[in-house]
Amino acid sequence: MKFLSNLINGISLGSVYAIIALGYTMVYGIARMLNFAHGDVIMVGAYICFFAIYSFNLNPVIGILMAVVVCTVLGVVIEKLAYKPLRQATSLAVLITAIGVSYFLQNMAQLLWSANPKVFPTIINGSIKLFGGELSISRTTIVIVLVCALIVVGLSIFVNHTKMGKAMRACSEDKEAAQLMGINVNKTISMTFAIGSALAAIAGVLMCCAYPNLQPTTGSMPGIKAFTAAVFGGIGSIPGAFIGGILLGVLEILGSAYISTELKDAIVFLALIIVLLVKPTGILGKKIHEKV
Amino acid sequence: MKKVIATLLAAVLAVTCLTACGNGGSKSSAIKIGGQGPLTGNAAIYGLACQRAAQIAVDEINEKAGKTVFELKYEDDQHDVSVAANAYNALTDWGMQIYLGCVTSGPCLVTAPMAANDNIFFLTPSGSTADIVKAGSNVYQMCFADPNQGSASAEYIKKKELGSKIAVIYQSDIDYSMGIYDTFISKAAELGLDVVSESSFVTDAVDFSVQIAAAKDAGADVLYLPIYYQEASLILAQCKNVDYAPVVFGVDGMDGILTLEGFDTSLAEDVMLLTPFSADASDEKTQNFVKKYNELYNETPNQFAADTYDCVYAIYQAVQEGKLDASMSASEMCDKLVEQFNTMTFDGITGTGMSWSEDGYVTKDPKGMIIKDGVYVGLD
Numbered sequence: 001m002k003f004l005s006n007l008i009n010g011i012s013l014g015s016v017y018a019i020i021a022l023g024y025t026m027v028y029g030i031a032r033m034l035n036f037a038h039g040d041v042i043m044v045g046a047y048i049c050f051f052a053i054y055s056f057n058l059n060p061v062i063g064i065l066m067a068v069v070v071c072t073v074l075g076v077v078i079e080k081l082a083y084k085p086l087r088q089a090t091s092l093a094v095l096i097t098a099i100g101v102s103y104f105l106q107n108m109a110q111l112l113w114s115a116n117p118k119v120f121p122t123i124i125n126g127s128i129k130l131f132g133g134e135l136s137i138s139r140t141t142i143v144i145v146l147v148c149a150l151i152v153v154g155l156s157i158f159v160n161h162t163k164m165g166k167a168m169r170a171c172s173e174d175k176e177a178a179q180l181m182g183i184n185v186n187k188t189i190s191m192t193f194a195i196g197s198a199l200a201a202i203a204g205v206l207m208c209c210a211y212p213n214l215q216p217t218t219g220s221m222p223g224i225k226a227f228t229a230a231v232f233g234g235i236g237s238i239p240g241a242f243i244g245g246i247l248l249g250v251l252e253i254l255g256s257a258y259i260s261t262e263l264k265d266a267i268v269f270l271a272l273i274i275v276l277l278v279k280p281t282g283i284l285g286k287k288i289h290e291k292v
Numbered sequence: 293m294k295k296v297i298a299t300l301l302a303a304v305l306a307v308t309c310l311t312a313c314g315n316g317g318s319k320s321s322a323i324k325i326g327g328q329g330p331l332t333g334n335a336a337i338y339g340l341a342c343q344r345a346a347q348i349a350v351d352e353i354n355e356k357a358g359k360t361v362f363e364l365k366y367e368d369d370q371h372d373v374s375v376a377a378n379a380y381n382a383l384t385d386w387g388m389q390i391y392l393g394c395v396t397s398g399p400c401l402v403t404a405p406m407a408a409n410d411n412i413f414f415l416t417p418s419g420s421t422a423d424i425v426k427a428g429s430n431v432y433q434m435c436f437a438d439p440n441q442g443s444a445s446a447e448y449i450k451k452k453e454l455g456s457k458i459a460v461i462y463q464s465d466i467d468y469s470m471g472i473y474d475t476f477i478s479k480a481a482e483l484g485l486d487v488v489s490e491s492s493f494v495t496d497a498v499d500f501s502v503q504i505a506a507a508k509d510a511g512a513d514v515l516y517l518p519i520y521y522q523e524a525s526l527i528l529a530q531c532k533n534v535d536y537a538p539v540v541f542g543v544d545g546m547d548g549i550l551t552l553e554g555f556d557t558s559l560a561e562d563v564m565l566l567t568p569f570s571a572d573a574s575d576e577k578t579q580n581f582v583k584k585y586n587e588l589y590n591e592t593p594n595q596f597a598a599d600t601y602d603c604v605y606a607i608y609q610a611v612q613e614g615k616l617d618a619s620m621s622a623s624e625m626c627d628k629l630v631e632q633f634n635t636m637t638f639d640g641i642t643g644t645g646m647s648w649s650e651d652g653y654v655t656k657d658p659k660g661m662i663i664k665d666g667v668y669v670g671l672d
Binding site for chain 2: 002005006009013050054107110115116117118119120121122127136138140211212213214215217221252253256257261262265
């Protein structure tokens with residue numbers, strides 16, 4: 001029973017990682033860049049939702065929608081201002097810019113909303129009891145896992161069966177060839193950022209529902225963990241991000257329950273190293289053919 | 293173009309030089325107090341509280357228009373040990389005569405030896421690790437040293453018979469929590485308290501399901517939390533999720549949980565804590581300070597702010613009794629202040645009849661508080 005309870009907690013944590021990892025993986029898959037500001041977009045989303053609910057007493061659903069809209073706009077603006085001018089630059093320059101954007105967002109948040117931590121309001125109440133009360137699963141956990149599964153399925157359908165999705169896949173394979181085929185590469189990349197940031201908003205709200213602690217640095221650690229999850233599952237792959245996220249969450253909780261609460265992160269990263277040694281492109285990563 | 297830039301640069305240089313000279317000339321009668329703390333970053337809440345409280349106290353003292361006038365400069369150390377050393381150097385370059393130390397323990401451990409070496413008087417409001425004052429004979433604390441809190445908590449739990457089985461959740465990567473945890477455990481063993489579960493976490497942890505499950509499975513009826521309120525708020529929320537309702541006992545780091553924006557105060561109902569400061573205390577000094585702080589910053593001051601406020605006033609008292617004036621060097625002041633602190637008693641808002649040992653530890657009584665309907669109520 002204790003194991004089951006830990007497993008469920010792990011899946012819940014893993015689902016949050018998975019939703020964040022989807023944002024990383026989409027942007028990497030299409031734009032070939034690591035958007036390290038992704039974790040901070042999550043934080044912005046959570047703040048918007050917090051203020052909508054707590055300060056303006058709006059319905060949580062409206063709060064979430066507002067967060068999605070603001071983050072989508074923010075994601076597109078970041079892409080236009082910070083990343084687009086660097087389209088031809090080396091990947092290192094883009095990476096450093098992304099880190100810069102990450103710090104910019106954190107410090108802006110601190111300036112706007114102060115460094116004082118805030119407690120996210122409870123949106124989903126109560127828990128479900130199983131096995132005569134021995135196992136209790138909070139409703140928040142159930143919602144998180146369901147939303148995560150929905151997003152993965154929805155995103156897979158979008159990428160594999162729509163025109164825009166086709167354009168995305170084409171850009172991810174070969175930007176120049178896609179452009180020659182009449183695909184608007186810039187628009188496709190903007191779209192990717194928009195979707196990734198909208199997901200970030202949802203992830204931010206869900207994360208704060210489960211762990212109601214909000215401050216300007218809230219997004220950074222989960223951001224790094226989710227990036228790890230994306231690499232774990234094979235960066236660029238949507239099902240990979242999902243599997244990677246869940247595995248990472250479960251490993252983290254089981255590691256802290258049965259080995260050490262202090263070493264949990266070490267255990268997670270050790271697992272990453274082992275996976276990458278055995279399968280350098282991640283669990284579901286595509287094999288890369290090096291041209292010689 | 294080059295000429296224009298050169299002229300501009302020259303002009304800037306001239307202006308900076310003039311302002312620098314101007315400052316030195318006009319305020320030479322003020323005693324320069326330097327302080328540092330995290331004004332940005334993760335721990336900014338503590339640094340900002342201290343900076344604001346110090347400014348309030350300095351302004352109050354200067355308004356009295358007495359002989360003693362203070363000038364305050366506060367540097368940002370971002371709760372980072374390397375930045376802390378730079379901040380200290382910036383303060384000594386400025387000509388700091390008395391040092392309010394760092395706000396957090398880690399940076400204190402860096403700058404206390406530097407201040408001891410330079411013989412500048414050091415009084416930290418909130419650096420609570422016991423090792424800080426060991427840096428030198430001129431290093432003092434305004435807050436309890438951590439060990440003191442740990443043993444006081446164990447005695448309190450024993451005396452009030454709060455429960456028979458105790459679980460502890462502590463943060464293993466900060467000196468603050470480890471210091472309290474260590475002494476709590478040894479005192480608990482001495483008093484025959486039964487500690488059934490000990491689990492830890494590290495910075496940035498948000499999931500405490502494992503630690504809570506361990507405490508619950510061990511059947512603990514008292515949950516001791518020698519940690520800061522932010523994690524405590526998460527633990528309280530997650531305890532509720534699994535229907536675990538032990539007696540929760542915190543230390544001064546728990547103070548602030550009620551002012552946490554968005555926090556459902558019903559989660560903290562009946563939480564007990566030991567703290568030297570309560571913003572609801574009815575004495576005139578506390579109320580005056582809380583009112584001013586509220587007016588200026590629109591929030592209730594926490595214990596860090598209160599400790600800093602007391603620091604400035606304790607220094608003020610020592611400066612007056614020791615007849616210090618601004619023309620003395622930092623080292624001369626330091627010797628006089630040490631003499632004063634070893635003998636004086638001080639009444640502040642975090643305790644009355646405070647005194648300091650020659651080691652630098654403060655003696656004041658922690659007060660037991662319990663949270664009822666979202667406010668602190670004295671336990672005794």
